[in-house]
Amino acid sequence: MPNRSVTPQERLIVPLDVASFREARTLVDKIPQVTFWKVGLELFVSSGPDILSYLKDNDKRIFLDLKFHDIPNTMAGACRAAGRYGVDLITVHATAGADALQAVCEAAQEGAVAASQTLPQLIAVTVLTSISPRSLALDLKIPLELSDYALQMALLSQQAGLAGSVCSPQEAELLRRCCGNDWLLVCPGVRPTWAQKGDQQRTMTPKHAIAAGADYLVIGRPITQAQDPAEAFRRICDELIE
Ligand code: C5P
Numbered sequence: 001m002p003n004r005s006v007t008p009q010e011r012l013i014v015p016l017d018v019a020s021f022r023e024a025r026t027l028v029d030k031i032p033q034v035t036f037w038k039v040g041l042e043l044f045v046s047s048g049p050d051i052l053s054y055l056k057d058n059d060k061r062i063f064l065d066l067k068f069h070d071i072p073n074t075m076a077g078a079c080r081a082a083g084r085y086g087v088d089l090i091t092v093h094a095t096a097g098a099d100a101l102q103a104v105c106e107a108a109q110e111g112a113v114a115a116s117q118t119l120p121q122l123i124a125v126t127v128l129t130s131i132s133p134r135s136l137a138l139d140l141k142i143p144l145e146l147s148d149y150a151l152q153m154a155l156l157s158q159q160a161g162l163a164g165s166v167c168s169p170q171e172a173e174l175l176r177r178c179c180g181n182d183w184l185l186v187c188p189g190v191r192p193t194w195a196q197k198g199d200q201q202r203t204m205t206p207k208h209a210i211a212a213g214a215d216y217l218v219i220g221r222p223i224t225q226a227q228d229p230a231e232a233f234r235r236i237c238d239e240l241i242e
Helices: 021-030 041-047 050-057 072-083 098-114 133-138 146-159 169-179 206-212 229-241
Strands: 012-015 036-040 061-068 089-093 121-125 164-166 184-187 216-218
Touching: 012 229, 021 041, 021 050, 021 229, 036 041, 036 050, 041 050, 041 061, 050 061, 061 072, 072 089, 072 098, 089 098, 098 121, 098 146, 121 146, 121 184, 133 146, 146 164, 146 169, 169 184, 169 206, 206 216, 206 229
Parallel strands: 012 036, 012 216, 036 061, 061 089, 089 121, 121 164, 164 184, 184 216
Antiparallel strands: none
């Protein structure tokens, strides 16, 4: 795994899965220990880029998780615009295909350079962690094993020049082995033993996910919906040190 010296605190990305800038700011202020926040579709669609400025003003790292999936020209335009915000990570769907994946890398860099911002890293979703093997086969009609399909999507992303994958921790070991140590692995679907799974299907504990090769863990509800979110965050950091 790249960068073993990263602290547990820096490995945890907490999603701002709320509907307004005000709620997002309250959450950021409530857990000052969090250094890396994820801004996803709900917040960005409902309140726009103000939250990105707020996070940057507070020296936070930003994962802009808008999971772009469209034709290459449209994805490139979206990634060029996203690059201007100076975010650290941007997501696209690997299933958008090779041409789109190649187009987004260049475009995100152009956007960042034009706005004098640091270059973002592009990562691609392999298979959503809410998809079960059964729904992959029966609903999406994909005739591959889920782990094999996730690997194929990671290899496609790697060939196109992206920096890493978003994957279930269940696939982290396979992707780490096949994609190498420099390939970033960002894993949602992580659940401490004391938290509820919710709609996540393929979960693993934080400690096991890191041992399997994850670089970053995206952990939302176990922290954000805890009675004491700062305490839940601290508890997960402690579990990673033990
Ligand atoms: O609350 P929970 O820990 O399930 O939140 C996980 C976060 O990671 C959500 O914001 C979700 O959109 C995101 N995510 C995911 N599966 C992916 C990619 C992103 O759950 N494959």
